Amino acid sequence: QQQVKQSPQSLIVQKGGISIINCAYENTAFDYFPWYQQFPGKGPALLIAIRPDVSEKKEGRFTISFNKSAKQFSLHIMDSQPGDSATYFCAAGSSNTGKLIFGQGTTLQVKP
Amino acid sequence: GAGVSQSPSNKVTEKGKDVELRCDPISGHTALYWYRQSLGQGLEFLIYFQGNSAPDKSGLPSDRFSAERTGGSVSTLTIQRTQQEDSAVYLCASSSGGANTGELFFGEGSRLTVL
Numbered sequence A: 001q002q003q004v005k006q007s008p009q010s011l012i013v014q015k016g017g018i019s020i021i022n023c024a025y026e027n028t029a030f031d032y033f034p035w036y037q038q039f040p041g042k043g044p045a046l047l048i049a050i051r052p053d054v055s056e057k058k059e060g061r062f063t064i065s066f067n068k069s070a071k072q073f074s075l076h077i078m079d080s081q082p083g084d085s086a087t088y089f090c091a092a093g094s095s096n097t098g099k100l101i102f103g104q105g106t107t108l109q110v111k112p
Numbered sequence B: 001g002a003g004v005s006q007s008p009s010n011k012v013t014e015k016g017k018d019v020e021l022r023c024d025p026i027s028g029h030t031a032l033y034w035y036r037q038s039l040g041q042g043l044e045f046l047i048y049f050q051g052n053s054a055p056d057k058s059g060l061p062s063d064r065f066s067a068e069r070t071g072g073s074v075s076t077l078t079i080q081r082t083q084q085e086d087s088a089v090y091l092c093a094s095s096s097g098g099a100n101t102g103e104l105f106f107g108e109g110s111r112l113t114v115l
Helices: none
Strands: A004-007 A009-012 A019-025 A031-039 A047-050 A056-059 A062-066 A072-077 A086-094 A100-102 A106-111 B006-007 B008-015 B018-024 B031-037 B043-050 B051-054 B065-069 B077-078 B088-093 B110-114
Touching: A004 A086, A009 A019, A019 A031, A019 A086, A019 A106, A019 B018, A031 A062, A047 A056, A047 A062, A047 A072, A072 A086, A100 B043, B006 B088, B008 B018, B018 B088, B018 B110, B043 B065, B043 B077, B077 B088
Parallel strands: A009 A106, B008 B110
Antiparallel strands: A004 A019, A019 A072, A031 A047, A031 A086, A056 A062, A062 A072, A086 A100, A086 A106, B006 B018, B018 B077, B031 B043, B031 B088, B043 B051, B065 B077, B088 B110
C-alpha cells in the first residue's frame, strides 16, 4: 500500500518536445503529490506539487495532471530544453507527517 | 549556508566497520528525514524525526542502522558493522513541519562505499 510506481525509467526527447512521466499510487490516505528534480551530484529539489482537491496544476512549462479515481498523476514538461535533462521523482505523502514515498525515478535526456 | 548540510560528502570504509553520517538541517526546521538512494534506484525512506523524537523508524533496513537527533537540530545516522549492500548515497532532508507545507529540502548527500 505504500508503493509509488513510476514510468518510464528513462526518456529521450528532442528539444521543444513534450516530456511525460507517469506515476501511480495505492494508499488513498496520501494527500500530497510532489515532483522532485535531481541533477547529478545534487540532492533532489521540489519542482511542483499538487493536492487532490484539484485535477491540474501548471507552473511555467511544468504541469501536473491528477486523476484521483485512478490514483494516478503525471508530469508534463512542455517545450523541453536540454537544461531539463535530469532525474525526476514523483512522490506521495501525508501532510500530517511530511513523510514522502518516492517513485523509482525517470532519467530524462533532452537532445538539442 | 542556508541549506541542509551533510558530512562527510564521501566515505569509503571496510566491511565490518561502523560509520556515522551527519546532517545539519535548515535552522528552525522541526522535521528531519533520512533517505537512501542506491545506484539507479529511487529514494528509500529510512527514518523521520519530529523534534528529537522519531515517530517513524519503519524504513531502517536492520538493527545495524540507528539514528538520533539532539537539540532539535543535528542528526546522526549510524551504521554498525557495515556490509557491501549498505553502499549508497544517504540523503537528509528537513522541513518546517507545518501541516500544509510538504516541501522537503534535501542536502547533497553522503556517498558511502563499503569495500
